[in-house]
Amino acid sequence: MPQTKFWLPESDIPTHWYNVVADMPNAPAPVLGPDGQPIGPDALSAIFPNAVIEQEVSRERWIPIPEPVREIYQMWRPTCLVRAHRLEAALGTPAHIYYKYEGASPAGSHKLNSAIAQAYYNKQEGVTRMTTETGAGQWGSSLALAGQMFGIDVRIYMVKVSYQQKPFRRSMMQTWGATVLASPSMETASGRDALAKDPNNPGSLGLAIAEAVEEAASRADTNYGLGSVLNHVLLHQTVIGLEAKKQFEMAGEYPDMIFAPCGGGSNFGGVAFPFLADKAAGSDVRLVAVEPASCPSLTRGHYAYDFGDTVGLTPLMKQYTLGHDFMPPSIHAGGLRYHGASTLVSQLYHEKLIEAVAVPQLATFEAGVTFARAEGIIPAPESCHGIRACIDEALRCKQSGEAKVLFFNLSGHGHFDMASYDKYFSGELEDYAYPEEAIVAALARLPKVPA
Amino acid sequence: MPQTKFWLPESDIPTHWYNVVADMPNAPAPVLGPDGQPIGPDALSAIFPNAVIEQEVSRERWIPIPEPVREIYQMWRPTCLVRAHRLEAALGTPAHIYYKYEGASPAGSHKLNSAIAQAYYNKQEGVTRMTTETGAGQWGSSLALAGQMFGIDVRIYMVKVSYQQKPFRRSMMQTWGATVLASPSMETASGRDALAKDPNNPGSLGLAIAEAVEEAASRADTNYGLGSVLNHVLLHQTVIGLEAKKQFEMAGEYPDMIFAPCGGGSNFGGVAFPFLADKAAGSDVRLVAVEPASCPSLTRGHYAYDFGDTVGLTPLMKQYTLGHDFMPPSIHAGGLRYHGASTLVSQLYHEKLIEAVAVPQLATFEAGVTFARAEGIIPAPESCHGIRACIDEALRCKQSGEAKVLFFNLSGHGHFDMASYDKYFSGELEDYAYPEEAIVAALARLPKVPA
Numbered sequence: 001m002p003q004t005k006f007w008l009p010e011s012d013i014p015t016h017w018y019n020v021v022a023d024m025p026n027a028p029a030p031v032l033g034p035d036g037q038p039i040g041p042d043a044l045s046a047i048f049p050n051a052v053i054e055q056e057v058s059r060e061r062w063i064p065i066p067e068p069v070r071e072i073y074q075m076w077r078p079t080c081l082v083r084a085h086r087l088e089a090a091l092g093t094p095a096h097i098y099y100k101y102e103g104a105s106p107a108g109s110h111k112l113n114s115a116i117a118q119a120y121y122n123k124q125e126g127v128t129r130m131t132t133e134t135g136a137g138q139w140g141s142s143l144a145l146a147g148q149m150f151g152i153d154v155r156i157y158m159v160k161v162s163y164q165q166k167p168f169r170r171s172m173m174q175t176w177g178a179t180v181l182a183s184p185s186m187e188t189a190s191g192r193d194a195l196a197k198d199p200n201n202p203g204s205l206g207l208a209i210a211e212a213v214e215e216a217a218s219r220a221d222t223n224y225g226l227g228s229v230l231n232h233v234l235l236h237q238t239v240i241g242l243e244a245k246k247q248f249e250m251a252g253e254y255p256d257m258i259f260a261p262c263g264g265g266s267n268f269g270g271v272a273f274p275f276l277a278d279k280a281a282g283s284d285v286r287l288v289a290v291e292p293a294s295c296p297s298l299t300r301g302h303y304a305y306d307f308g309d310t311v312g313l314t315p316l317m318k319q320y321t322l323g324h325d326f327m328p329p330s331i332h333a334g335g336l337r338y339h340g341a342s343t344l345v346s347q348l349y350h351e352k353l354i355e356a357v358a359v360p361q362l363a364t365f366e367a368g369v370t371f372a373r374a375e376g377i378i379p380a381p382e383s384c385h386g387i388r389a390c391i392d393e394a395l396r397c398k399q400s401g402e403a404k405v406l407f408f409n410l411s412g413h414g415h416f417d418m419a420s421y422d423k424y425f426s427g428e429l430e431d432y433a434y435p436e437e438a439i440v441a442a443l444a445r446l447p448k449v450p451a
Numbered sequence: 452m453p454q455t456k457f458w459l460p461e462s463d464i465p466t467h468w469y470n471v472v473a474d475m476p477n478a479p480a481p482v483l484g485p486d487g488q489p490i491g492p493d494a495l496s497a498i499f500p501n502a503v504i505e506q507e508v509s510r511e512r513w514i515p516i517p518e519p520v521r522e523i524y525q526m527w528r529p530t531c532l533v534r535a536h537r538l539e540a541a542l543g544t545p546a547h548i549y550y551k552y553e554g555a556s557p558a559g560s561h562k563l564n565s566a567i568a569q570a571y572y573n574k575q576e577g578v579t580r581m582t583t584e585t586g587a588g589q590w591g592s593s594l595a596l597a598g599q600m601f602g603i604d605v606r607i608y609m610v611k612v613s614y615q616q617k618p619f620r621r622s623m624m625q626t627w628g629a630t631v632l633a634s635p636s637m638e639t640a641s642g643r644d645a646l647a648k649d650p651n652n653p654g655s656l657g658l659a660i661a662e663a664v665e666e667a668a669s670r671a672d673t674n675y676g677l678g679s680v681l682n683h684v685l686l687h688q689t690v691i692g693l694e695a696k697k698q699f700e701m702a703g704e705y706p707d708m709i710f711a712p713c714g715g716g717s718n719f720g721g722v723a724f725p726f727l728a729d730k731a732a733g734s735d736v737r738l739v740a741v742e743p744a745s746c747p748s749l750t751r752g753h754y755a756y757d758f759g760d761t762v763g764l765t766p767l768m769k770q771y772t773l774g775h776d777f778m779p780p781s782i783h784a785g786g787l788r789y790h791g792a793s794t795l796v797s798q799l800y801h802e803k804l805i806e807a808v809a810v811p812q813l814a815t816f817e818a819g820v821t822f823a824r825a826e827g828i829i830p831a832p833e834s835c836h837g838i839r840a841c842i843d844e845a846l847r848c849k850q851s852g853e854a855k856v857l858f859f860n861l862s863g864h865g866h867f868d869m870a871s872y873d874k875y876f877s878g879e880l881e882d883y884a885y886p887e888e889a890i891v892a893a894l895a896r897l898p899k900v901p902a
Contacts, residue, residue: 001518004525007458067452074455075827104555106827108866148824168869175823175872372626373599376526376557415559415866418619421626 004085006247008078013070018238020273020344021231022061023280025351028231028343029318032305036450039315047216047224051121055232063235065117072116072149076105077239081247086374088394095397096253097390099410100244100271101377107142107172109380109412110267111227114236115139115146118225123150129222131215133157133183133208135337137169138380138412139227144178157183157191157211160203169416183208190214205337206310213313228264229308229342237270240409245274248407255285255407257393261385262289262298262356265342271409273344276353287354289345290389292364294432297322297341298349298356300439305449306340316449319346322434323442336382339442359388360431365424367391368414380412381420455536457698459529464521469689471724471795472682473512474731476802479682479794480769483756487901490766498667498675502572506683514686516568523567523600527556528690532698537825539845546848547704548841550861551695551722552828558593558623560831560863561718562678565687566590566597569676574601580673582666584608584634584659586788588620589831589863590678595629608634608662611654620867634659641665656788657761664764679715680759680793688721691860696725699858706736706858708844712836713740713749713807716793722860724795727804738805740796741840743815745883748773748792749800749807751890756900757791767900770797773885774893787833790893810839811882816875818842819865831863832871 021028030038041053048056055063065073084097102110122130130152134140140156147154156178163170163182170180181187183203184194190210194201201207216224226233248254258275260268272287279285291298298320306321308314321340341349348354368384370391371377379387386408397404414421423429472479481489492504499507506514516524535548553561573581581603585591591607598605607629614621614633621631632638634654635645641661645652652658667675677684699705709726711719723738730736742749749771757772759765772791792800799805819835821842822828830838837859848855865872874880 001461001522001525003461005461010452010454010456071452074452106823106829145827167873168866171869171873171876172829174876175820175829175869177824369626372557373628376596378557378623378626413866415619415864418622418626422618422622425622425625 002085004083006081006250008243008246010074010078012243012246013073013077014065014239014242015070016062016064017235018242018274018277019058019061019063019235020269020276021059023277024347026347027059028347032316032449043315047213049121049125049127049223051124052118052232055235056230066120069117069120073239078243079104081244081251083251084375087371090370090374091391091394091398093394093398094401094403095394096403096405097394098251098255098405098407100240102240102409102411103377103380103383103413107138107145108415109138109142110237110240110270110409111139111142112145113239113270114227114233114266115142115225116149117236119143119146119150119152122223123152127152127221127223129153129155129219130225131155131157131212131222132225132227133159133205133212135159135162135205135208137162137166137172137416140178140180141169141172142227143225144173144176147178148176154178155215156180157185157208159183159205159208160201166416172416183211185211187211188214204310209309210311210313228266229338231344233266234269234273234342234344237266238273240270241272241274244271244407253405256404257286257288257406259288259290259386259389259406259408261336261382261411262291262341262345263336263338263382265345267382267409267411269342269345272354276348279353288389289349289354289356290385291356291358292336292385293358293360294434295322295337296358296434297339298346299358300434301340302443302446303346303350304446306446308340310339312447316447317343319343320349321446322439323445325445326442336385357389359385360433361429362424362431364388365421365429377410378414378421379410380414381417383411386411453536455534457532457701459694459697461525461529463694463697464524464528465516465690465693466521467513467515468686469693469725469728470509470512470514470686471720471727472510474728475798477798478510479798483767483900494766498664500572500576500578500674502575503569503683506686507681517571520568520571524690529694530555532695532702534702535826538822541821541825542842542845542849544845544849545852545854546845547854547856548845549702549706549856549858551691553691553860553862554828554831554834554864558589558596559866560589560593561688561691561721561860562590562593563596564690564721565678565684565717566593566676567600568687570594570597570601570603573674574603578603578672578674580604580606580670581676582606582608582663582673583676583678584610584656584663586610586613586656586659588613588617588623588867591629591631592620592623593678594676595624595627598629599627605629606666607631608636608659610634610656610659611652617867623867634662636662638662639665655761660760661762661764679717680789682795684717685720685724685793685795688717689724691721692723692725695722695858704856707855708737708739708857710739710741710837710841710857710859712787712833712862713742713792713796714787714789714833716796718833718860718862720793720796723805727799730804739840740800740805740807741836742807742809743787743836744809744811745885746773746788747809747885748790749797750809751885752791753894753897754797754801755897757897759791761790763898767898768794770794771800772897773890774896776896777893787836808840810836811884813875813880813882815839816872816880828861829865829872830861831865832868834862837862
């Protein structure tokens, strides 16, 4: 029985998060206000606690993880590193395939890593309520549980169509004590406006963000939590890669290539950034961000200043973007439907320190089913993107005879996404590649940055 | 950070199952045929492999676990023993509460422990197809994955109303390559008969069993797999208790009381039987089977010979029973809706080596929510029964000041049962205690055993 699972003791839960900014060849491009000037940290203080804002702009390499956060990480961390012997055999590849199983968190994905940290810092600064938005539900579930851990009331604006179609994600959030509101709601001016125009408005992630931010900005006791894109969120996710490095030592191997899905960037950044530090020290590990072909910001977007939201309320961030009003088709990996990529991921991609690949939807589900039939776990549709790219490489190794060490982040399970698998099996899913002219048109609408 | 999770290395996956029959004060009551005479092993050979039939009647204390079964157990075993520090704090109890998390299996419950073993033995004996039935879906999911592991085609008769109302359990089984048939189906004479009488027959577990057994009995290449009740199923589940004993050594504690839900008995037997061996050696650990108040076979049934199924096709087994045609109300812990208890559990209860308690439905969901808000994991409704009884004891300890060590088996997660939580939150669930006269009437219909 060759060893399959590599467990670290709880004492090896990282004591610090790794801040990739410290090792970037160039400082991150500044975030700009509407006047084209870099914005200061206090522009964010209406909706974020100071500790989080400090992390957002920090250049320190190591940021201590507070003990109460580590104690809650103990619920499910360290997560397991698994050698996928059965998948290797099913593919007939000489490659060694490893995955880290972040779906073991009670909320079902890596998102909980940042949710716990955000809830902690808010609690420390006297915040008693937090708002957020959720679409697919992974982030909303995570913040619901995190709020429960620290006695914070969590109010989640859930896109109305998801609220209706994914009742079980909603009941999960309610089980952990959160209030879930169908967005557009009557709770905010943004919601009321939208409903006045169209009482049947099905909602959108952009509108749900607007509602959550509006409520947080308008109340002193309330802050806002975001599940990806921003630097501090990616920072919190680095526990994944940090644990994996120790686990690869246990396994006596080191990855040649690392794959992770990339939407906003927290999944990819979490697993890849700690290995990027090794690249600076001479490692030639290849870090591959995997995005959906239907929303290909890194592989087909422009590197430019753009808004973080669809309606243009946020400051401008330099990013690979398809244009902030780019409307990705309704693919089922809801967590990857974002028009841009985080500033950090974008800049590292621009500087060729990381790679990116886009994969079509049907192929990702095929990979997910292959994985489930070999390794048991049914992956979330987002996670299937990383699996697809890893399997493709494993099959190339089969051709070349190379025994490469391949590693992907299994960011979540698919227990709340079986409707998507159903559609895949019944042939209702299609591939979709955005027409070039639509991308050109969306990019033509990029905001002008004042000089 | 006090230690929370107790992991065993993969090399500590048990090498043998523990057969409680070897330590029972009296041999198990024999299984009787329609003539009242004990039936021989070959009566079972039309639907079970020989290795399983041997286990069914074995009196050996230790039965070796085949290496290929242990290798697949590596997917998720050993499962973690967890000290529930947060639950203790939430209850304000001096008790030490531990749980073993069997929901970590890819199929989501302990059922996979026996499914893997059954699929292996069938494969060894040249069987290429297996049939089974499923209601709630935990067992069907487990056999689907187990069949995939050994290249066995699995055909699952799923009660039609569940097939329609739990589409995600169905897609889970399909993801693992199983064929799922709504029962009653046109595949079997039993199904066709039922549909001829009523084309809208919603199905029942009894009918689904009849279909699965009929198909298995009529084809040489096909056997049947059962998820609970029989001795060999309880045997396979003893990996839970065996691992737990080693993990309690790691924790430096020993349980005073062990709680597990009890329907057919595989969950309770799996965790409790290995500790029963210690009782013989002087331990005074108390083993508590927890059943729903709406289906109280141990606490309100009779100890008598009865059929295992609702229509009277199986041999007669001595058991605590509410009468084989007892129709439990539609409570949501579908896995506990069984009119009887396994022969082994029944006899041990009759001989006062184990205890039993019945808990009402609303109190189980209340306990599940308390647990989820403290420990994160959302438990399956079946598992909530064990949690309820454990919490009740922890609250008694709070009154008495005793620091008892309490242990329950968290047999599964509730990711596919959120509709039940929804109903609980919305006030649609009710408690139901069976009227005494209904039980008396059902017991009056117990089969007469020829002398």
